[in-house]
Amino acid sequence: MTNDRRVLVHSGKPALASAVAARFITKVLDLLDEKPELHIALTGGSMGIAVLDAIRHSPASDTIAWDRLHFWWGDDRWVPGGDRERNDAQAWEALLDHVPVDSGKVHAMPASDSGLDLDEAADAYAATLREFAAGDDDHPVFDITFLGVGPDGHIASLFPHRSGIGVTDRTVIAVRQSPKPPPERLSLTRPVLNASERVWMVLAGGDKASAxxxxxxxxxxxxxxxxxxxxxxxxxxxxxxxxxxxxPPQLIAPDY
Known part of the structure; x- marks a missing residue:
């Protein structure tokens, strides 16, 4: 199985969100012809949510069998459930509330008012991942994982010069003293993200160019x-x- 890295450039943020939305719908339809269910990992951030909104407003969105999709998150903020800072709350508002998903297949990370502490919440999400794993795996393989990229190069809640990026013996970690507020978060680890069949990173703006x-x-x-x-x-x-x-120009793909 070969991996192919590509950089696809779009004219601006609206065109970028629309293009990713169209590719998502096309890829999901193709994959649903091959598999009974798919596992999709979502992200937050302005572009991540813009993509979900574009999927919602696409005329082709009603061609997807939404009840055959599982939704997960790469990370989330340790704030109360329903808080607009939470990635899952933003995803419900942008897309999930507007399509016929199976709520039992939407796997949000625990919130700060769940009755768990941060470490217990990490263990609980790890247990949920394990529940949907195949064979001896400890997590499902995501068919598509969406990720944003911070100006410092962070993905999910794995930050530069922090131990989280090097964790390989856990699927979910508790993040404390995050350099980006709020300070406490939950995050998938690098091995889980790298086990994804496809990683789609969506980023816009000059502040992301260096990373x-x-x-x-x-x-x-x-x-x-x-x-x-x-x-x-x-x-x-x-x-x-x-x-x-x-x-570098040679790394920019002319087409998908």
Missing amino acids: LGLALAGASRDEVPVAGIKGRRRTVFFVDGEAAAEV
């Missing part, structure tokens, strides 16, 4: 965590022109 350029140039994952992320089959960076400013 993207460094990642593609082979920077250390400890310095630039996104450099350590690679899907099993394919890793695609969907970017706008500003974010692509430091990408």
